[in-house]
Amino acid sequence: MKDTGSKGRSQAVGVPSFAVSGYIAAVLFLAVGLAALAWRIHPLNNDVATGNDIVTLVALAVLGVLGSVSQERNVGGRISFSFVSIILLAAVALTGPFGAAVVGALTYLLAVDKQRLEVRAFNIGMASAIGAAGGFAYLMAGGATEVGDAGGVGPLFLHVGLPLMLADVVICLLNALILSGIVRLTQGTPMRRFVLGMLGTSGPAYIGYGLIGFLFVILWVPAGVGPASAVLILAPLFVARWAFVQYGDEQRAHERTLSALATAVETKDLYTRGHSERVATLCDLMAGSLALSHQETEALRYAGILHDLGKLAIPTRVLRTADRPCDADLASIATHAARGVEMVRGIEFLSDSTEAILHHHERMDGRGYPAGLRGEETPLLARIIAVADAFDSLTTSRFHREALTVKEALAELHQRAGTQLDPSIVAALERSLVRHVWEPTRLEPALMATAGRAFDHDDPAASDLMAGLAGTETST
Amino acid sequence: MRRRVRNRVRTLPLEIASGVLALALTSGAVAVIRLRLREPVIYSLGPLLTMTGIFFVAIVIGEVFRGRQPGTRHTAPMATAAALALAMTVECPHGVPAGYGAPLVVVVTAAAMAAGLTPSLIRRQPLRLTDLSNSLLAITVAAVLFREVPISNGRTVLELQASWRPDVLALVMVLISAFALTVEVLLLALVRAARSHAPFLRSFQDEFVAAFGLTAALSATGALVALAERPLGVLAIPLFLFPLGLTQFAVQRQSAIRRTYGQTIRTLSRLTEFGGYTEPGHASRVAELSLAMGKLLGMSERDVLDLEYAALLHDIGQVSLAEPIPGGATVLAAPADQRRIAHDGAEIVRQTGVLDNVAVILEAQTTSYRHVRELGEDLPLASRIIKVCNAYDDMAGSRPSTVRHNAAMERINLGLGYEYDPRVVDALGRVLERDRRHIGANAR
Numbered sequence: 001m002k003d004t005g006s007k008g009r010s011q012a013v014g015v016p017s018f019a020v021s022g023y024i025a026a027v028l029f030l031a032v033g034l035a036a037l038a039w040r041i042h043p044l045n046n047d048v049a050t051g052n053d054i055v056t057l058v059a060l061a062v063l064g065v066l067g068s069v070s071q072e073r074n075v076g077g078r079i080s081f082s083f084v085s086i087i088l089l090a091a092v093a094l095t096g097p098f099g100a101a102v103v104g105a106l107t108y109l110l111a112v113d114k115q116r117l118e119v120r121a122f123n124i125g126m127a128s129a130i131g132a133a134g135g136f137a138y139l140m141a142g143g144a145t146e147v148g149d150a151g152g153v154g155p156l157f158l159h160v161g162l163p164l165m166l167a168d169v170v171i172c173l174l175n176a177l178i179l180s181g182i183v184r185l186t187q188g189t190p191m192r193r194f195v196l197g198m199l200g201t202s203g204p205a206y207i208g209y210g211l212i213g214f215l216f217v218i219l220w221v222p223a224g225v226g227p228a229s230a231v232l233i234l235a236p237l238f239v240a241r242w243a244f245v246q247y248g249d250e251q252r253a254h255e256r257t258l259s260a261l262a263t264a265v266e267t268k269d270l271y272t273r274g275h276s277e278r279v280a281t282l283c284d285l286m287a288g289s290l291a292l293s294h295q296e297t298e299a300l301r302y303a304g305i306l307h308d309l310g311k312l313a314i315p316t317r318v319l320r321t322a323d324r325p326c327d328a329d330l331a332s333i334a335t336h337a338a339r340g341v342e343m344v345r346g347i348e349f350l351s352d353s354t355e356a357i358l359h360h361h362e363r364m365d366g367r368g369y370p371a372g373l374r375g376e377e378t379p380l381l382a383r384i385i386a387v388a389d390a391f392d393s394l395t396t397s398r399f400h401r402e403a404l405t406v407k408e409a410l411a412e413l414h415q416r417a418g419t420q421l422d423p424s425i426v427a428a429l430e431r432s433l434v435r436h437v438w439e440p441t442r443l444e445p446a447l448m449a450t451a452g453r454a455f456d457h458d459d460p461a462a463s464d465l466m467a468g469l470a471g472t473e474t475s476t
Numbered sequence: 477m478r479r480r481v482r483n484r485v486r487t488l489p490l491e492i493a494s495g496v497l498a499l500a501l502t503s504g505a506v507a508v509i510r511l512r513l514r515e516p517v518i519y520s521l522g523p524l525l526t527m528t529g530i531f532f533v534a535i536v537i538g539e540v541f542r543g544r545q546p547g548t549r550h551t552a553p554m555a556t557a558a559a560l561a562l563a564m565t566v567e568c569p570h571g572v573p574a575g576y577g578a579p580l581v582v583v584v585t586a587a588a589m590a591a592g593l594t595p596s597l598i599r600r601q602p603l604r605l606t607d608l609s610n611s612l613l614a615i616t617v618a619a620v621l622f623r624e625v626p627i628s629n630g631r632t633v634l635e636l637q638a639s640w641r642p643d644v645l646a647l648v649m650v651l652i653s654a655f656a657l658t659v660e661v662l663l664l665a666l667v668r669a670a671r672s673h674a675p676f677l678r679s680f681q682d683e684f685v686a687a688f689g690l691t692a693a694l695s696a697t698g699a700l701v702a703l704a705e706r707p708l709g710v711l712a713i714p715l716f717l718f719p720l721g722l723t724q725f726a727v728q729r730q731s732a733i734r735r736t737y738g739q740t741i742r743t744l745s746r747l748t749e750f751g752g753y754t755e756p757g758h759a760s761r762v763a764e765l766s767l768a769m770g771k772l773l774g775m776s777e778r779d780v781l782d783l784e785y786a787a788l789l790h791d792i793g794q795v796s797l798a799e800p801i802p803g804g805a806t807v808l809a810a811p812a813d814q815r816r817i818a819h820d821g822a823e824i825v826r827q828t829g830v831l832d833n834v835a836v837i838l839e840a841q842t843t844s845y846r847h848v849r850e851l852g853e854d855l856p857l858a859s860r861i862i863k864v865c866n867a868y869d870d871m872a873g874s875r876p877s878t879v880r881h882n883a884a885m886e887r888i889n890l891g892l893g894y895e896y897d898p899r900v901v902d903a904l905g906r907v908l909e910r911d912r913r914h915i916g917a918n919a920r
Contacts, residue, residue: 219703247730343747343750347740347743
């Protein structure tokens with residue numbers, strides 16, 4: 001189950017408005033209604049002889065609280081883990097719909113982590129409602145109310161396993177639906193997109209929850225292990241979760257290391273300080289409006305951070321040339337794309353990014369470097385970096401001019417759309433800059449004085465200069 | 477790289493010895509069991525065959541997918557869990573009591589492990605016999621404890637459990653598995669300690685910590701499968717191995733990202749070489765030497781990793797220089813320049829926000845050892861190691877001749893106690909001596 005736990009505190013339910021409070025109240029109302037209905041249909045079994053549901057219920061609620069402690073931090077990549085879903089499913093089979101509703105409510109009522117009141121209320125309502133709904137689905141599919149009576153392997157699958165799978169599907173769908181409402185209200189994400197997105201990312205996990213919930217129930221009643229089965233079932237899952245968390249941490253560490261060390265290279269040149277970071281940010285913005293996949297966005301970001309890494313191999317003297325470098329120096333500067341690729345060749349996971357690093361100075365008219373690719377021959381990611389690169393160069397102070405404003409820079413890019421840059425990507429940049437504020441990077445005059453003069457190879461004018469060079473080379 | 481290959485060749489006899497030891501212990505245990513007279517148990521063969529057959533298949537599959545990456549423990553968790561469950565099964569399908577003894581468990585497991593080796597044999601991959609014999613020993617320990625050792629009134633756990641509550645039985649199963657797996661870790665630590673010339677206690681600590689998560693998951697899963705066989709029959713075997721599959725996947729992802737991280741740092745360490753600031757291969761040679769010394773000096777796995785990263789990145793501060801130092805040899809630069817480069821490097825690494833330990837090491841990499849002696853400064857061991865390794869490599873270079881090697885050692889010995897930590901220099905001597913013996917042996 002996905003709750004608004006971590007997200008909610010920061011943004012999701014950040015602005016308590018009338019609509020949000022109303023929605024939370026409606027969810028709570030739904031939960032109470034479903035619980036009442038559940039009690040009518042299938043009250044708790046209080047008979048000590050046939051098994052006391054209250055004891056089971058309390059044990060499950062305790063497990064739920066323990067499970068919710070480590071609930072749903074984003075565990076790196078798009079793997080998420082939810083113990084509460086498993087506990088709810090076990091409650092469905094062991095105690096029926098009312099029991100599941102109570103376990104769901106108790107889990108968040110007693111949750112120890114600090115949640116804001118409305119987040120907690122929402123989570124209580126949602127968990128309770130989906131628990132009860134799952135319980136109804138289980139009963140309707142002919143699920144056994146006393147798991148112990150379903151003797152034999154066949155009946156166990158038919159009267160416990162299968163109905164539990166159905167309950168699992170209902171819980172998954174209702175969870176996505178209720179969440180999409182609150183996200184729609186607080187963040188404006190369309191409900192359909194959110195539900196589809198959530199089914200895509202955590203849908204497969206629910207198959208696992210269903211199976212594990214089933215195993216849990218079997219161990220609890222037919223194998224007779226009782227509440228202790230939680231330890232056995234959840235131990236491998238806790239370890240898996242721990243490994244996933246470590247994985248997420250390592251991955252973040254990895255990304256930060258890579259970008260920090262790449263930025264270090266820029267310290268050589270005061271003008272380009274922070275340039276890679278800004279290009280990566282611009283790429284991220286454009287990835288959104290170009291609807292790139294998760295994988296492409298990752299590759300693009302790395303390529304953005306590392307696109308000028310090859311400059312390290314170019315002598316400082318060449319980069320510090322004042323006005324127009326000589327042709328030999330220009331040719332040397334043009335090698336930086338290929339040198340950059342050479343440097344990161346050893347890093348496997350960057351293989352999707354290397355193309356973009358290599359071709360980020362190609363032009364639509366085929367006069368760019370290093371390969372002279374034309375139009376769409378240049379990989380998409382490289383064309384995106386080309387636009388970000390030119391835009392950041394224009395909106396940063398240079399020794400010979402002030403930083404351009406966003407509007408001026410966009411006008412300049414539009415002029416170059418078709419010859420140097422891809423028009424559709426310039427348009428994408430413009431679209432994303434409508435929604436995000438971009439501050440031009442204005443450098444202090446004192447800083448610029450110490451920095452002295454430097455040749456900026458990212459300036460669109462430089463692209464023309466080098467294109468001219470390439471032209472003469474091909475003509476001679 | 478070369479050095480690593482050589483180490484493997486060298487420690488091979490040791491690994492074989494430990495493998496033989498484990499096998500001898502296993503067969504000894506089986507022989508002892510054989511001597512013990514057992515009442516002939518009459519059990520129907522059909523259910524027993526079905527069950528052992530399925531366990532056999534599960535172990536073979538687990539073995540075929542035995543992880544090959546170095547540095548991961550319990551490389552075939554599914555196989556180990558299945559074998560543990562076989563060792564602790566109390567009931568065959570159709571309610572037939574599982575009265576078999578430990579020898580059956582050992583024989584089935586060993587046969588399945590052997591069968592699981594087939595793909596490796598076909599592909600001519602190296603067989604990790606040490607790991608296999610260690611695992612087999614763990615299974616034997618579990619089977620003997622559960623099925624053979626009389627714990628009360630001459631009755632074994634298997635005979636007693638009928639009167640126990642299932643949750644008590646579960647607890648006993650988990651404890652037995654955990655004990656058996658700890659024995660395996662102990663043997664593994666012996667092998668590792670011998671291989672990396674590290675103190676045994678340190679290796680055991682490292683192995684134990686690293687294996688802890690999977691050991692817990694494995695112990696639980698062995699018990700899970702054994703307990704679920706009663707209601708579910710043999711179906712329990714694939715079903716209840718599923719959560720462990722998830723664990724294995726997660727742990728593999730984790731070790732994969734660790735490898736990638738290391739790869740990135742190694743690549744980034746070459747940035748200064750690309751920029752013409754340092755000699756090609758300098759950073760990786762210093763790292764390799766530092767690694768060997770760190771292990772020899774008994775540093776923990778975590779500290780050794782920090783040491784390795786710091787050694788790889790020790791010259792990264794040079795990228796902030798406008799022009800390279802001739803030859804990139806910092807040992808020949810003025811002390812003030814050395815300190816500034818070290819400081820810049822530490823600053824760059826600190827920017828990552830995740831490598832603070834490495835930054836601390838880098839900061840102190842040029843500090844003289846006398847600061848410890850005279851001023852009582854706290855100088856990280858890793859920094860002292862890097863200082864010595866860097867000096868040696870700057871002066872001796874790649875694959876030094878005996879003359880260059882001696883000259884470099886002489887210069888370092890001149891700074892002994894003043895510039896360099898004597899204990900570290902001593903370790904350098906031992907590591908290099910070991911390697912040079914090898915080159916000699918290989919040349920002959």
